[in-house]
Structure formats: structure tokens, C-alpha cells
Amino acid sequence: MPAKLFKVRVPQYMIGFGPTIWSRRRGETEYGFKALPLGGFVSMIGMYPPARDGEEVRQTSTGMFQQLANDARRASAEQLQPGDENRMFYKLPVWKRVVIMLGGPAMNLLIGTVLIGVLITGFGTLQSTTTVSEVYRCVVPLDQQEQRSGTGDGCRAGDPQAPAYAAGLRPGDVITSFNGQRLGEADWQVLTEMIRAEAGHEVAVTYLRDGTEHATTITPLLTERPQLDINGNPVATADGTMATVQAGFIGMGAEARLIRQPVTEVPAMVWENVTHVAAIVLDLPARLVAVGQAAFSDAPRDPDGPVSVVGVGRIAGEVSAMEDVPVENRAATLVGLVAGLNIALFVFNLIPLLPLDGGHIAGALWEALRRGVARVFRRRDPGPVDIAKALPLTYVVATLLLGMGVLLIYADIVKPVNLFG
Template sequence: MANLLGIVLFALGICLTVALHEAGHMFTARAFGMRVRRFFIGFGPTLWSVRKNKTEYGVAALPLGGFCDIAGMSSQDEFITEEERPYLMYKKPWWQRVIVLSGGVAVNLILGFLILFVVAQTSGLANPNADVRPVVDEVTCSADQLDNGELAECSGTGPGGEAGIEPGDRILNFNGEPVETFQQLREEVLVRPGETVDIEVERGNSVLEFPVTLDTVERLVDGEMVEAGSIGLVQRPLDIIEKHSFVGAIPATWNYSMYMLNATVHGIAEFPSKIPGVVASIFGAERDVEGPMSVVGASRVGGELVEANLWAAFFTMLASLNYFLALFNLIPLPPFDGGHIAVVLYEKIRDFFRKIRGKSPAGPADYTKLMPITYVIAAALMSVAAVIIVADFVNPIKLLG
């Protein structure tokens, strides 16, 4: 029941995110005296609509986004009526058009920040600058794992302690390879039962190297007992989640937002390279947990988080969605908001150089020349979205196993 609740709540959160994005366009357009014809959530056939103050509000059948139809977004608008002519968007000053086109992006950035601001005060935010280097908290013996998953009793200091590693040592290298996290160390040790390895540590201002002969223990892997390596080192707990006061939450949220926005930029850049993996997952390949998800997949993950009572993670993911929607829409290609902004800036720069040459402004850009690009990108987006949705049904991402 909790899982279903989470799915529904996250789906509603997505709908609200899209609605507020489009509302950012609508309210700024009205503020500058532009006519908003339609404000819809979804695409395709209309499921419900109502007309108020010359604007049609509605919900369409395909919940894959939304749109705000402003009269005269370009001079090629074929549906302009005489009554709308005083309110056409393309006749407004360039800076007003840029603000309107950026309105949805601004709303998503603000909404993402506000969500994280509340999380910072209630549950705490991860500190992106926290020290996560692998530091030993204690040395312990190597124990076999029992069928019930618990560890058997053991004694001694274990291979690491016997070799001379002490609590407080920071692991630097494993067999000459840098170690960034304790999880990396565990994975390296696990596959080397009985082997002798070289561990380099930092102790105070000194760097020490120890040959360590790993123990061989029984570990439960995928329901089967297998031989695995053990070094007998316990990680120092990572204190990366920090709860903040109202005032302290402001810089903390800013820092974490910058971290998330940077990660989002890298994610968008890597997006095309992730698609082959999504296609392969439909036919049985392992799904990349860091790969793209659709509305379906994100809602399913939201259900997992609510079922596990991880509300902070639930809302953090919703904030991440807002940041993704903001930056994705800034791509300077049609039909994205960034593509329309690029056209307005092109007009301004073009007319600036025309003025230098003593020429009059050239007028609105011809959007029909961009239609082939728009159709290609729109078709590609719909195709990719369909593939990801299929993958989210056939082989969904599961963050919690």
C-alpha cells in the first residue's frame, strides 16, 4: 500500500512540476500583456478542459509534459485573430520575450531550491564537500557468514590488524591502485581469498605500506555460500548528512543545489550515450541505475522510497527532477525553451550589426526554416521516451534492490 502511495504521490509531483513550469510561462506572458490561448498538462487528445478569461485550461491524454500556447510566439502563427493582434508575443520587446521563455525554467529552479531548503531543515542534506575518504575505524577478526545472513563468532585482530594497520589510518592504495571509498576496498578484497596484497595507508604525516594476507571466509552471495576474501577492517562512519537551521539552510541548500546542477549538466551530456544501454536492458541486459528514467520509472522509484520511509530521498529526487527539467529545457535547439531563446537573441544580435551598417531591423525570424530541425528533434524525443518507458516496464530501475 505504501509503495502504491509513493507511486501516486511522485506522479502527482511530476504533474505539479510540469504545471508550475508552464505556469511560469503563462504568468510572465500575462504580466507583459501577451495573450495566453491554452494552458495544458499533457499532449494529444483532450480529456478535460475549461475556458476562462479567454484561456483554455485542460488535461490531455499523454502525460509526457505540457504546453502554454501564447498568441504570436512567432510571426508564422497561422491562427492569429484580429482581436489578438494587440497582444502578440513576437511584437513585444526582446527582453520581455526572453523572460517569458525563461519563466518555466526559473520556476523549476526556484521550486527545486525550495524543496531542498525544507529537506535541509527537516531531515538534513548531504554535504557534497564532506570527507568520504576511506578511514579505518577499528580492526576486527574475520568471520564466516551464516545462512541467516548474520556473522559467526570469531576472535583476534584479523589480517589488517596483524599486518600493522591501525584505527585512524586512511587507506590510500590497494596493490598500487588508488582507493577512493571503503566500498571499493571491500570489492577488491572480496574476490581475493587467501591472497597477499599490498595496502598503503596514511598515518599522521607518514605514508606506510603493509603486506596483508587476506583470510578466506564464507559469504552469502546471490543465495549461495562462496569463498571470499576478508581483511578485518571497519570503516569510520561517514557524517555527511547535516541538518540545518533556517538561516544555515540557505547556504547549505545553495551549495547542494550547485552540486546537483553540475551533476545534471553531466547527466544531460551523457544522456545520448546511455540510450543503447536502455535498449539492451529491454532484452535482458542489466539496467544502469544511473541511466535515464521516464515518468513511469521515476514514479516506481518514488514508490520504493516511500515504502522504505525514505521521505527525504523522495523529495530530493523530486528536486532533482525540477533541476533536470530546467536545464534540459535550456538546450538551445527547438522545440526547447532554449531554442526559442536562441532565436530571440539571434534577432537581437543580427539587428545590432544591421544598425552598425546603417540598416533597419530585419524583423522577426522565419521559424519555418527551423521546422525540419524541430520535427527531427521532436521525433527523436518521442522515440527515446517510448524506449525508456518500455524499459521501465520490462526492466525497471530498483534503487533499493
């Protein structure tokens, strides 16, 4: 759309790569599908500027690379038709080229933002609530919890009674206030922070049971608990073990529910997704090594690691087949999956390497910088940046991307990510 808006001629708009299996021409553009549905492309004329006068392929160690650039320029020139002289991509102002190359990532961001809006305002986000899901009879030392888990021996002599049980709280109760502060349904993290801060102090608590409000008192027990970050998640130490602190504990769990959020929360949620994906991209080489190790060994897959389109499809299929999960929850998961996929594509395509959109944007910005410096120092205009010279690097990147795709598809077949146990 921006290419046509800026009068660049667009010969092709294709979904997929390889041989064309169906197409139809409308106006000057051919729209169609190709055999390999692994992406798509928009072909624009004049992507590569012509070679400068006298620039030839030299018989040197780089001659092969220069020949690649010349072949690309020649193929680009063969697309030109009469009247195309001022409709070539490289002749556009830098800002117009940047807008064009941002078209794809911007659409991914728009789709992701809309779907995240639908997700959190229509379905809600899964959050721990102030409804009690379970109450422990005793307090088990943190270093013994894993050992006792599933053994059925429960409480032992000498284990202190859990404060929540001693106070009369039971599953299904809804905590409505703690130490005089009223609590809403989604205030579980607020409640947790207050419990941890009130160790050893008797605190007034009110709760709803069968529609009737009751009052009691509770004294959080000072014990070793996991250290939590700002989002309420456990913090790991440098060696990967769980960090602990002395904090108040009463011994109860929270019921998780989908809670709708206001539309004002959408930007923060989108930003959180973008930064999360960016962190994964920055750590991508190490994560791919981990995927390879998991695919060819007994090591488990990292559930937060990269997946291919096969992995995404598999997860979507597993979600759809969960008949014991409410339809609303399954639909919310699928919407979130597609939203996350679009945010991932937005971030990934902005990597400043050809053939990704970010590579073309980087080339245009580099050209603007060079020309700006030339104007400041009153030097000759250096002309457009010839990205054809970067084709060797482009082929290397494309080969690496292809290899990454093959590895992820193989791993998603033989060792899929397990998100649901």
C-alpha cells in the same frame, strides 16, 4: 504569468497533449487537461512572424519544408482577433521573450531549490559520521577482499591485526579527536584524510563509549588503499579499474546518519545537482544506447542513467513501501527525488533546440545578435527571426524525444533501475 504580464494573449494553458478531456475558460484563457499526461503547454498568439512579402513555397526539394512553415504561420494567424496587433509574442523585445520562455525552467529551478532547501535543512543529508559502525580484526590485502567477501574464512595466518581493533575501538564508539584535533559528528572525511596521512606514526585518539570519554593510541598501517577524490569517492583509472595508492589504514567503518545542513549550503547543493544533470545530458546519446542494450539483453541498468516518469514513479513506490526504513528517511528520499526531477527538467528544457524552451530562447538571442550587428554596420534591420523555418528540425527533435520517452518507459517496465538491491 510573464506572458500575461507583458500583455501577450494566451488562448490556452493545458496539462497534457492530445484531445481535451476537461477545460474551463477564465477571461481570455482556456485552462484544462488533455488526454496524454506527458507534459503540458502554454499557447501564445504570434509565435511565428508572417512571411515576408513575396515569400512563397517554391517547387524545389525543400518545398515540403517551406509548406510546413507556411502552414504554421497560417494556423498562428487564424488565432488573431481584433486588438491583437500589439499583443503578439514575436513583436515583444528580445528580453521579454527570453523572460517568458524562461518561465517554465525557472519554476522548475525554484521548486527544485526550495525542495533541496527542505531536504538538507529539515531532514539533512546522509553522511558518514565519526560513530564507529564496525571494527575489523585484521587487515585483508586489497586484492583479496573481493575473494574473501562472504566466504566466512575471515582473518588468516599472517594477516596483520587491524590498528583500530588493537587500540580497543569497538562498534558504537564515537571518535572525538585524532592527533589532538577535535572532531565533530560529520567530520568522518576529515578523519579519513588524517588516518591516510599518518601511516606508521603513533597517534593519540579519544572516543566516547557509553557517555564516557576514553583515550588510546593508534598507529595507522601503510597499505594499498583506493585513491579518493575531493569528495571521498574512489577514483577509477582510464580502463575502469579502481586506482590505488599507499596510505594509512586502521580498519573500521563509519555509521551513516542524516545530518542537517545550514541554509547557506543550499546554493552549492543546487549547483552540484545542475552540473550533474548537465553532464548526463551531454552524454545522453551514449546513455540511451546503454539503456537500449540493457532493455534488450541481460546487461544491468546504470543506476545513474536516465529514467522515464514510469521509472520515477516506480522508485517512489519502492521507497514508500520500505517499512523497515524510518518514515523520516523515506520522506527525505521522496523529497530528494522530486527535487532532482525538477532540476533535471530545468536543465533539459534549456537545451537550445525547438520545441524546447531553450530553442525559443536561442532564436530570440540570435535575433538580438543579428539586429545588433546590423546596427553596428548600419545595415537594414533584418527583422524578427522566423522560427517557423525551423519546424522541420523541430519535428525531428520532437520525434527523437518521443522515441527516447518510449525507450525509457519500456526499459523502466522490463528492466527497471535497481537502487535498493
